Every structure is written in structure tokens, then in C-alpha cells.
Amino acid sequence: MSEKVILLAENIWKRYPGVIAVKNVTMKVKEAEILGLVGENGAGKSTLLKILTGVIRRDSGKIYWFGKIVEFSSPLEALKHGLMYIPQDIVLVGNLSLAENIFLGTEKKWLFKPRSEAEELAIASELFKELGVNVNPMAKGSSVGAAIAQLTLIARALYFKAKLIAFDEPTSALGPFETEQLLNLMLKLRSMGISIIFVSHKIEEVMKVADRIYVMRDGEIVKEFTRDQFNINEIIRAMIAREVKEFFPKQPVEISDKVLEVRNLSDYTGFIKNVSFYVRKGEILGIYGIVGSGRTEMAQTLIGYRRKASGEILLEGKPIVIEKPFDAIKNGIVYLPEDWRLALVYLMCVKDNITLSIANSLKLSELGLVSPVDMRKEHEIVKSFIEKLRIVPKDPYRKTMYLSGGNRQKVAVAKLLATGAKVLILDEPTHGIDVGAKVEIRKLMVELAREGKAIILISSELPEVLNMSDRILVMRNGTIVAEFRKEEASEQKVAEAAILNKAK
Ligand SMILES: Nc1ncnc2c1ncn2[C@@H]1O[C@H](COP(=O)(O)OP(=O)(O)OP(=O)(O)O)[C@@H](O)[C@H]1O
Ligand SMILES: [Mg+2]
Structure with missing residues (x-):
């Protein structure tokens, strides 16, 4: 990383009805650095990135790009100057090939020499190769997943010789392996002299690769950390400005009668097998399991989204029939999907x-x-x-x-x-939202329990399950393998039950 500043933004403001999204922000990006940008939901991160990259207009403030004041009227114009925004939910043009998506908006014919499709494909292949990935440039935009779509936009940035790529929560749609790959790719881009702004809620990820981190709160940049100052607690503190003494604001709530009881629930595929459990009024029942253990499939079977093979469902002691999700809602059983x-x-x-x-x-x-x-x-x-x-x-x-x-x-x-609803099934309700919002959602669960709702909390965050639940079920291979009362549960025991294949 050099000390050369390639982008300088001064006193940027952006107002929306009722909110100031970006408030007098002054910031810089140096040549070939990875700049992390973190902040709670609504802090203004996306708005700032979009302003810098010509996606939206600022109300006021100056942006210097390589020393010159710039005013981009569109993302394409910004890209032609070397600035690229990569949004969280990438939408490629579905019926165009990846190669065509890369060249979108460039002159194709009429200029001196027309560019043939074969040439485009060759250039695209070359770009993917430069990124060190094996992607077929002929694939249609609609046929690829989040990771490839991302790579396509990165290839597009390379084609335009971008000097700055702004990633807006690029890892939120990726699995652990793809995430690792992307982080490595960011390091590679940096070594090619490209600067990166990296917005993510996963602070650990940002800390892994960033050279510097800005923290945004309520539209302002409130703190800057250089790599030698990185400290996760300090960063979180700057993000939320209030001491979060309690990440898990669980409180004792009176638990009474069984609201929902499930007996021997199995799905038509045979994956979900003989699941039996109950949840009571005022209770938070945690369901823990590693990815692929069948937690979501079990919930989907329960609410009639997946076909049942067998199983009895009792609501306040009376048998009910759930064949489709609407039957569940009618009976007061609602499901919040992970996505x-x-x-x-x-x-x-x-x-x-x-x-x-x-x-x-x-x-x-x-x-x-x-x-x-x-x-x-x-x-x-x-x-x-x-x-x-x-x-x-x-x-x-x-x-x-x-x-x-x-x-x-x-x-x-x-x-x-x-x-x-009487029974709420929440599937990873705090996944992908920031620390402050996580605490809010957890508080809300406690308030709802206090109102007498029965809550099923499906989570792959072990501390969340341990701290928020009154009782914990562990799932593995489509069935329940262990049950713990809050007092007897420990990280060790629950994790072991979820992973180890002990004979039961
Ligand atoms: N087009 C818009 N119209 C009105 N308000 C908007 C618009 N875009 C953003 N806002 C508001 O501006 C504030 C900042 O939003 P922004 O999306 O930049 O936050 P963020 O830090 O990216 O949040 P998240 O982490 O949830 O993505 C929020 O209060 C948001 O509701
Ligand atoms: Mg955002």
C-alpha cells in the first residue's frame, strides 16, 4: 500500500425524507489499500458507497478522484473513470452471457473495428483467468449463483481498468468456502494496485483483510482504525456507541401450558425422522444443529411447506391438521424463514x-x-x-x-x-444483521415470550441458543438427538451432541 490518496471525499451530505443518510462525511481511499467500512444497519454505508461510485447523487460535498473534482452522472460514467460499485444483491442481465455482461455499455460495433463475439469470449476468459478462477464466459447471466455473478462484475471492473472497487456486503450471500476465496481475491486485487472498499457486518472478516477501517454511525464516520489498532471490541463499541452489556438480554418469564406439541414428525423424503417435541407458553425453545442437520426442513415440514409422511400435531392439546402453510397460519403457527x-x-x-x-x-x-x-x-x-x-x-x-x-x-x-400468532418459529432471526439489531431482535423475543407466545428459535449461533433459550434441542441428520434444560446446557455438551456420532 502506498500513501498516495486516490479518492478524497469532503463534507458529503445526503438527506432523505426524515433521515440524514450521510452526514458531513470526509474520507479518503489510498492507492492499493483495502478499506473496511462498518456500521450498524442504517448507518449510511451503502449510501456512501453509492455516492462515491455514481449510483446516486450527493446533496452536497466534493469528491476528488486522482486530485480532480468529479461529478458522475451514472455508474457507467464512474466505471469509465475507474470506480466500480458491486451491490449486495447482484442482478446480471439474465439472457446475456457473462461475457456480454462484462462488456455491457461499451461500444461494440460501429467504431473502427467491430468486436466479434469470439473476441469478447476470449477477453472474458482472459479476465477470469487473471482473477485465478475457472468460469465459463458463455454461461447465461440467469444461470449463475451469487459467487459467479460477483466474479463477473469483478472481471468487468478489470476490463474497465478500475482503480477502486466498492463491495457492499459481498460475503452475505456466500458460504464459508466462497467467502475465503473472495477475501483472497481482494488481497490479489490489492496486489494488482486496485483499492477496495469493503462493507460487511462480519467484522472479523473485515479485520482479516483490511488495512484500515472506518466506522460509520448515524450517517457519520465516527472513528478510524489503522491495522495496528484493530480491536474487535473497540470497533463494536464505536459502531453502537452504547455499551452493550448484554448481547443476550434474556429474562426469566413465567412458563405455563404446552401450546404446541409435535409427535413423530417425518417428511416424505425420509430426511426428517420421528421428530417429537413441545413448546410452552412463554418459553423460548432453542433448536441447534450444524448446517445440514435438518432444522429448517423440520420447520418446513411442521408448517406444511414440505410434505409430511407422518406425524401428529397438537395445538393446546387438540389435534390439528396442517397440510399447507396457510393451515399453520390459521392455527396461529407462523414461520419466519432464514432468508x-x-x-x-x-x-x-x-x-x-x-x-x-x-x-x-x-x-x-x-x-x-x-x-x-x-x-x-x-x-x-x-x-x-x-x-x-x-x-x-x-x-x-x-x-x-x-x-x-x-x-x-x-x-x-x-x-x-x-x-x-401463538407460536413463532424464527429461523436464524439474527443472521446477517448487525450487533445492535441482533440485540433488539433478541429483546423482542423476550417481550413476546412475556406476552405468552411460544417461541422456537432456530439458530446456528451457539452462544445465542445457549443464552436465549429456556430449553435446547439439538438436531443431527434430520432428527432430534439431545435435549438440555438451560441449567444443564454448556457449549461443550451442545456442540458435541450436534457433531459427534455417539450411539444413542
Ligand atoms: N432511497 C432511499 N430513500 C429513503 N431513505 C433511504 C434511501 N436509501 C437509504 N435510506 C435511509 O438512509 C439511511 C442509511 O441507509 P443505508 O442503506 O445507507 O444504510 P446501511 O449502513 O447500508 O445499512 P445496512 O447495513 O442495513 O445495509 C437509512 O435510514 C435508510 O433508511
Ligand atoms: Mg447497506
Whole structure:
């Protein structure tokens, strides 16, 4: 890394109705450095990256690129100057090949010499080779997963001789192996003289490769750490500014009758086998297991998303039949999928997302319109959820896509609660959201338990399961292999049960 500054941003501001997304930010990027950018959900990281790379316009402030003031009117223009933004949810042009995706927006014919498809493919192959990966440039954009899509955009950046690549949460859609690969690739890009801005919620990841880290909070850059100052606790402290004494705000709640009981549940594939358990009013039942142990499949079988082969389900002591997810909802059993993004309609506002699932139960007038009475009722419901779950901003009409990750998660939970659920099955509810938002969601679980809900917490974060649950079930190979009361559970015991193949 040299000390040469290639990008300098000064006093950048960006306001949205009701929020200041970026507040007087001054920052720099040096040549061939990996700059980490961390902060809680909604801190303004994505907005800042997008401003730097021409995706959105700043309200005010100056950006110097190699010493000259620049004003990019589009991402393509920024890319032509050597700045590339790689978004979290990459959308390639599906019916174009990867090669065509790389060259998108460049002159193809008419200029002096037309570029043939064969030439494009050859250049694309060369670019992938330069990245040290084996990717077929003829594959269609729609046919590749997150990792390849990412590589395609990196290849595109190389083609444009980018000097700065801004990655917005690039590892959130990757598995551990792909993540490792990407981190190595970042180091490689750095050695090629390219600078990187790396936004991630996984601070350990950022610490692994970054030369410097900026911490953002409430739209501002509040702290800078150089590599020799890296310290995870200090970084987290800067991110949240309040002491998190309790990452796991579990509190004793009175536990009473069994709400849900499952007996000998098996799925049609034979993977989920003879699962039996119960969960009581006010109880948080943790379900732990390593990836592939069948936790999600078990939940899906329970709620009728996967076909059952056998099993009895009792709700407050009475047998019920669940053949499809709607049967589960009708009975007050709701499931928040691990990819809670699936539970939301991004283009709809917060209010409509929350009431979507209860729209049927609101009375319709003869014309098929919601009556003014119900509209008022709907409003009250939405308002109370926004308050109770501390959704920020408090605006019910804000499109969900404009909310930060943690707040989207809360809207997804609100949507479930609005159905009047008795049993909540939360699949990795704190996955992919920042530390502060994790604590908020955990607090919310305790509050819901106190209200008498029964909560099933599926998590692969062992400390979370241990600290938040009243009882813990461990799954392995599609079945329950151990059960622990809170007092008897330990990290060692639970992990052993999840991994070791002890004869039972
Ligand atoms: N297009 C928009 N319209 C209105 N508000 C927006 C828009 N984009 C972002 N915001 C708001 O600006 C603030 C900063 O959002 P931003 O997406 O930059 O945060 P972030 O740090 O990237 O969060 P996350 O970690 O959740 O991705 C948030 O309060 C967000 O709701
Ligand atoms: Mg973001």
C-alpha cells in the first residue's frame, strides 16, 4: 500500500425524507489499500458507497478522484473513470452471457473495428483467468449463483481498468468456502494496485483483510482504525456507541401450558425422522444443529411447506391438521424463514407489508373496499407495531426497500405477529444483521415470550441458543438427538451432541 490518496471525499451530505443518510462525511481511499467500512444497519454505508461510485447523487460535498473534482452522472460514467460499485444483491442481465455482461455499455460495433463475439469470449476468459478462477464466459447471466455473478462484475471492473472497487456486503450471500476465496481475491486485487472498499457486518472478516477501517454511525464516520489498532471490541463499541452489556438480554418469564406439541414428525423424503417435541407458553425453545442437520426442513415440514409422511400435531392439546402453510397460519403457527427477505414485498410500504397477511380478515365492504373503520383499525395495528418493534423510521408509508436490514427484519417479524400468532418459529432471526439489531431482535423475543407466545428459535449461533433459550434441542441428520434444560446446557455438551456420532 502506498500513501498516495486516490479518492478524497469532503463534507458529503445526503438527506432523505426524515433521515440524514450521510452526514458531513470526509474520507479518503489510498492507492492499493483495502478499506473496511462498518456500521450498524442504517448507518449510511451503502449510501456512501453509492455516492462515491455514481449510483446516486450527493446533496452536497466534493469528491476528488486522482486530485480532480468529479461529478458522475451514472455508474457507467464512474466505471469509465475507474470506480466500480458491486451491490449486495447482484442482478446480471439474465439472457446475456457473462461475457456480454462484462462488456455491457461499451461500444461494440460501429467504431473502427467491430468486436466479434469470439473476441469478447476470449477477453472474458482472459479476465477470469487473471482473477485465478475457472468460469465459463458463455454461461447465461440467469444461470449463475451469487459467487459467479460477483466474479463477473469483478472481471468487468478489470476490463474497465478500475482503480477502486466498492463491495457492499459481498460475503452475505456466500458460504464459508466462497467467502475465503473472495477475501483472497481482494488481497490479489490489492496486489494488482486496485483499492477496495469493503462493507460487511462480519467484522472479523473485515479485520482479516483490511488495512484500515472506518466506522460509520448515524450517517457519520465516527472513528478510524489503522491495522495496528484493530480491536474487535473497540470497533463494536464505536459502531453502537452504547455499551452493550448484554448481547443476550434474556429474562426469566413465567412458563405455563404446552401450546404446541409435535409427535413423530417425518417428511416424505425420509430426511426428517420421528421428530417429537413441545413448546410452552412463554418459553423460548432453542433448536441447534450444524448446517445440514435438518432444522429448517423440520420447520418446513411442521408448517406444511414440505410434505409430511407422518406425524401428529397438537395445538393446546387438540389435534390439528396442517397440510399447507396457510393451515399453520390459521392455527396461529407462523414461520419466519432464514432468508427473511422472502417474507417481504420490497416495493410495498411498511404498512402494507405488515397487513398483507391479515388483509383477508379485515372486513371488506360490498364494493370490495376496506371500510373506513377497518382502515382506522389497520392504522392502529401498524402504528402499534412500529412503536413496539421500534421500527425506524416510524413512517408506515416508507417503501420497505428503503429500510436498513435490521429494520426490514423487524417488519418481517411484525408481519408474522399481525396474524395473531401463538407460536413463532424464527429461523436464524439474527443472521446477517448487525450487533445492535441482533440485540433488539433478541429483546423482542423476550417481550413476546412475556406476552405468552411460544417461541422456537432456530439458530446456528451457539452462544445465542445457549443464552436465549429456556430449553435446547439439538438436531443431527434430520432428527432430534439431545435435549438440555438451560441449567444443564454448556457449549461443550451442545456442540458435541450436534457433531459427534455417539450411539444413542
Ligand atoms: N432511497 C432511499 N430513500 C429513503 N431513505 C433511504 C434511501 N436509501 C437509504 N435510506 C435511509 O438512509 C439511511 C442509511 O441507509 P443505508 O442503506 O445507507 O444504510 P446501511 O449502513 O447500508 O445499512 P445496512 O447495513 O442495513 O445495509 C437509512 O435510514 C435508510 O433508511
Ligand atoms: Mg447497506
